[in-house]
Amino acid sequence: MTYEPRELERKWQERWEDGGRYEADPAGDEDATFVTVPYPYPSGGMHIGHARTYTVPDVYARYRRLQGDDVLFPIAWHVTGTPIIGAVNRLQKGEEEQLSVLRDTYNVPEDELEELETPMGFARYFIENHYKRNMKSLGLSIDWRREFTTNDDRYSKFVTWQYETLREDDRLEKGFHPVKYCTEEENPVTTHDLLEGEDAERQEYTLVKFGLGETKVPMATLRPETVRGVTNAYIKPDGDYVEAEVDGETWIVSHDAAHKLTLQQRDVEIIDEFSGEALVGERVENPVTGEDVLILPAEFVDPDNATGVVMSVPAHSPDDWMALQAAKADDERMRAYGIDPAEVADIEPKAIIDVEGYDDVFPARAAVEEHGITSADDPELEEATQEVYNREFHAGTLKDMYGEYAGAVVEDVRDELAARYRESGEFDAMYDFSEPVVCRCGGKVEVAEQETWFLTYNDEDWKALAHEVVSEMDVVPETSRDQFDHTIDWLEEWPCIRNYGLGTKLPWDDDFVIEPLSDSTVYMAYYTIAHRLRDVPAEELTVEFFDALFYGADAVEGEAPEKALELREEWEYWYPVDYRVSGNDLISNHLTFYLFHHADLFERSEWPEGVAIMGMGLLEGEKMSSSKGHVVLPAEAIEEYGADTVRFFLLNSAQPWQDYDWRADEVASTRKSLDRFYNRAEEVVSLDAPDREDVELARIDRWLLSRLQRTVERTTAAMDEFETRSASQEAFYRFEEDLRWYRKRADFERPATKWVRQEALRTRLRLLAPVVPFLANELHEALDGVPVEDAAWPTPNPEWESARVEVEERLVEDLLDDVRDIVNVTGTDPDHVTVYTPADWKYTVFETVAEVGDDVGAVMGKVMQHESLRERGDAVNDLVQDLIADLREYDDEETAALESLDEDEVYADAAGFLSREFDASVDVVPESEAEDEKAAQAVPFRPAIRLE
Numbered sequence: 001m002t003y004e005p006r007e008l009e010r011k012w013q014e015r016w017e018d019g020g021r022y023e024a025d026p027a028g029d030e031d032a033t034f035v036t037v038p039y040p041y042p043s044g045g046m047h048i049g050h051a052r053t054y055t056v057p058d059v060y061a062r063y064r065r066l067q068g069d070d071v072l073f074p075i076a077w078h079v080t081g082t083p084i085i086g087a088v089n090r091l092q093k094g095e096e097e098q099l100s101v102l103r104d105t106y107n108v109p110e111d112e113l114e115e116l117e118t119p120m121g122f123a124r125y126f127i128e129n130h131y132k133r134n135m136k137s138l139g140l141s142i143d144w145r146r147e148f149t150t151n152d153d154r155y156s157k158f159v160t161w162q163y164e165t166l167r168e169d170d171r172l173e174k175g176f177h178p179v180k181y182c183t184e185e186e187n188p189v190t191t192h193d194l195l196e197g198e199d200a201e202r203q204e205y206t207l208v209k210f211g212l213g214e215t216k217v218p219m220a221t222l223r224p225e226t227v228r229g230v231t232n233a234y235i236k237p238d239g240d241y242v243e244a245e246v247d248g249e250t251w252i253v254s255h256d257a258a259h260k261l262t263l264q265q266r267d268v269e270i271i272d273e274f275s276g277e278a279l280v281g282e283r284v285e286n287p288v289t290g291e292d293v294l295i296l297p298a299e300f301v302d303p304d305n306a307t308g309v310v311m312s313v314p315a316h317s318p319d320d321w322m323a324l325q326a327a328k329a330d331d332e333r334m335r336a337y338g339i340d341p342a343e344v345a346d347i348e349p350k351a352i353i354d355v356e357g358y359d360d361v362f363p364a365r366a367a368v369e370e371h372g373i374t375s376a377d378d379p380e381l382e383e384a385t386q387e388v389y390n391r392e393f394h395a396g397t398l399k400d401m402y403g404e405y406a407g408a409v410v411e412d413v414r415d416e417l418a419a420r421y422r423e424s425g426e427f428d429a430m431y432d433f434s435e436p437v438v439c440r441c442g443g444k445v446e447v448a449e450q451e452t453w454f455l456t457y458n459d460e461d462w463k464a465l466a467h468e469v470v471s472e473m474d475v476v477p478e479t480s481r482d483q484f485d486h487t488i489d490w491l492e493e494w495p496c497i498r499n500y501g502l503g504t505k506l507p508w509d510d511d512f513v514i515e516p517l518s519d520s521t522v523y524m525a526y527y528t529i530a531h532r533l534r535d536v537p538a539e540e541l542t543v544e545f546f547d548a549l550f551y552g553a554d555a556v557e558g559e560a561p562e563k564a565l566e567l568r569e570e571w572e573y574w575y576p577v578d579y580r581v582s583g584n585d586l587i588s589n590h591l592t593f594y595l596f597h598h599a600d601l602f603e604r605s606e607w608p609e610g611v612a613i614m615g616m617g618l619l620e621g622e623k624m625s626s627s628k629g630h631v632v633l634p635a636e637a638i639e640e641y642g643a644d645t646v647r648f649f650l651l652n653s654a655q656p657w658q659d660y661d662w663r664a665d666e667v668a669s670t671r672k673s674l675d676r677f678y679n680r681a682e683e684v685v686s687l688d689a690p691d692r693e694d695v696e697l698a699r700i701d702r703w704l705l706s707r708l709q710r711t712v713e714r715t716t717a718a719m720d721e722f723e724t725r726s727a728s729q730e731a732f733y734r735f736e737e738d739l740r741w742y743r744k745r746a747d748f749e750r751p752a753t754k755w756v757r758q759e760a761l762r763t764r765l766r767l768l769a770p771v772v773p774f775l776a777n778e779l780h781e782a783l784d785g786v787p788v789e790d791a792a793w794p795t796p797n798p799e800w801e802s803a804r805v806e807v808e809e810r811l812v813e814d815l816l817d818d819v820r821d822i823v824n825v826t827g828t829d830p831d832h833v834t835v836y837t838p839a840d841w842k843y844t845v846f847e848t849v850a851e852v853g854d855d856v857g858a859v860m861g862k863v864m865q866h867e868s869l870r871e872r873g874d875a876v877n878d879l880v881q882d883l884i885a886d887l888r889e890y891d892d893e894e895t896a897a898l899e900s901l902d903e904d905e906v907y908a909d910a911a912g913f914l915s916r917e918f919d920a921s922v923d924v925v926p927e928s929e930a931e932d933e934k935a936a937q938a939v940p941f942r943p944a945i946r947l948e
Helices: 005-019 048-066 083-092 096-105 110-116 119-137 153-168 224-229 255-263 318-328 331-336 341-345 363-370 380-395 400-405 410-423 460-472 478-490 523-527 543-551 562-574 590-601 634-641 643-652 664-685 699-720 724-745 751-768 773-784 803-826 840-852 856-863 874-887 892-900 903-909 911-918 933-937
Strands: 032-036 070-072 172-182 187-189 194-196 202-212 215-221 232-235 240-246 249-254 268-275 283-285 292-297 309-312 427-433 445-455 474-476 509-514 579-583 610-614 617-619 660-662 832-837 921-926 944-947
Touching (some): 005 643, 032 048, 032 523, 032 562, 048 634, 048 724, 083 110, 083 119, 096 110, 119 634, 153 523, 153 590, 202 224, 215 309, 249 255, 249 309, 255 268, 318 341, 318 380, 363 380, 380 410, 410 427, 478 610, 543 562, 634 643, 634 664, 643 664, 643 773, 664 724, 664 773, 699 724, 699 751, 699 803, 724 751, 724 803, 803 903, 803 911, 803 944, 832 911, 832 933, 840 874, 840 892, 903 921, 911 921, 933 944
Parallel strands (some): 032 070, 474 610, 579 610, 617 660, 832 921
Antiparallel strands (some): 202 215, 202 427, 240 249, 240 268
16 A cells, blocks of 8 residues: 555544544653643744754653653743734735735735734734644644633733742842834834844943044944054944034934934934034044044945944954055045045054964954955955954953053953043943844834843842752753853843733733743743633632642632642642753743743742753755745645655754754655655565464574664663654664665565564554654554554563674674675675684684783783693784774673674574575585685684685
């Protein structure tokens, strides 16, 4: 029967749904496993990257069920914040890019676009038509009873409890704080709200206030220690600039900068507006040195970056070095702006920092020459600039002109130096991003100082608790543990509210809404009782109700709500979360917030037990992009290849924490592999196999059964470590190699082979069930009459484990390869093969090597105690070294097996097989009985071979 994946997948999907297969309820006598994944944000459709994110925890959930656990794997929908509102606004405006994404990428029918013109209409469309439908098609074993959206009334009551409790624990404060601020929505935003610039860093620039008479011309820098090396400045001639009163001081900055300063709570009043050309050729006074510096025209200056006026330190910045050389070479341009080229020619770099690694007083010049940079457009220039910055920051020392700071390493004094000049008024500061940032609504995002409520992640006691959570939980991969600790260390206050959007109102000030990353920290606890809260009126879900639920009857005054205590039993059954499976990019925010909040709100026994980190996905080698249509929709992939193929490829292409690449040709190859597996499996299912007690096993049968036990061991170990790729490789591809050898060696007419093949298939189906559940259930039911989910995860059977029989078969395989190599090298077609096994004395040497180890001297000392071996001299020494090298390929168990087997018997037993393989007669001859000089080359377990 042909493998038709979609037909059988739909059948099993309906059976699971109709029977409530994955509805998890406390059983009382079973171990409980609780695995979660971040709930999706349905501001668009689901793509293949999402499919992998949700399939990995599903594989683990299915594995634990087969291990006998009660498993809870829930999902919900995150709609809090403004991204969905922004998407709706862009749709209502008829933005072509948004319409293209909806129509062309996510296949929204034209007549259904109107349904998307409200935030929850938009969300519901993608929840039902993309996420939920695809998750079911993928066979995700989700308990759908527990789903909710984050603006549900009851969930909002839960968030209210969380924030009232955090406030009571002094984890919230109010004050001014720099935030990402959408200038279109006039609202703070977070990373999840961004269309562009998700990785942009908020940078605090030092403003060096150069003087133009009584007016200040602030120039922004990230290297305030270089102020004594400034030789000139740059401005964009056709840029828009203003003269403005800033906190009572007259400043000249770009028009964009004036707006940013206003957002950062500076008192700004614009007096005059003009182009940058008005300042070209002017000289301004360095506030630290008192020297005049010339302002030159430059097109590379960006008025939208910091103040729009740039100071130049050519001795210590390759960028500035190249810019100055270009200015000196462009006399015509200088004259056009009324600048005497001689003034530019007179500008000389000033060395202010000593640093090793450059044989030039000017590190910038040395770096430019070292990298072979000849123009400001050279892509190497950025690397050279960063290289100089890094070396000077970590190892550079300030020269004598810095007075009390002379000789100090830049890294040690930069902040102190900048702070001192700020106090004396020569310096100021402002925030800006490292790159442009755009909100999902299309608005520009700036850094703004806002009076806000923020979570005090900078509190040392809270940080200490979060570090404890990290130290006690399992982190997959282990290398991500340091990322958590690093994030905890650098996290500062986190603004947790915004002016509007979907979500829960701040309990004590309903002018604000709790922002998305802040309301999604402990919702895993809500999953445990979400389906049962539907029976409780929302108004009864008070702070006291949740206190009783999560802390017990003693946590409330008076009589605790009976329903809360009843629900507490289910919460305690499932908690803590065994594994949270999430993306590497969320360590820097959501995942670490998750640890902070659990550490404060719950007892140590309820802290997260494990986190598994996911890598990112590529599509045909490139980053996926919904806006560019460079995505694969799961629905289309499932229809083309089948859900099991999609799952298997996503799981088998890389370990969960590694990046993977969806490539159509490789997916198609995976489908073919499953086709072959299914067809062979059906053949095995149809065999009329005898009962176990009626089976007489041959050596090759015992070998396959032993290999099967090792496959069970390795697959189980991999699953326990969340190494889903290793698990699928072991159960599918690696054991397939064993089966291929078994097909070569076994006589399929023997009844025993039928039983062995069915036993192997039965075990493999159970091992593969978490990865390809549809196919595994179908075949297992055909084989044993029950779905694989009603069976159990296999455990190794000691009766069938045999290192000896595996080693024996390895010797046969090695012999086959050796003969084939000789045939290939010599180009012969032998009629006769003679296999020479070594003399007895060589086994004596082998036993000594096995006992003593790889110390040649120690082995020879013991071997030479045998008088018969002393006579053989160099031959024994050569053999010892050969055997030491050979034994490195065997572990202790295999070495012990080698000592106990009869090599002559093994090869004699395999002679018929070898004869069939080479269509030649085969003889096994001991060296002691051979007249052929070739026989002397035989080494224990590496026979000599003669082809004739």
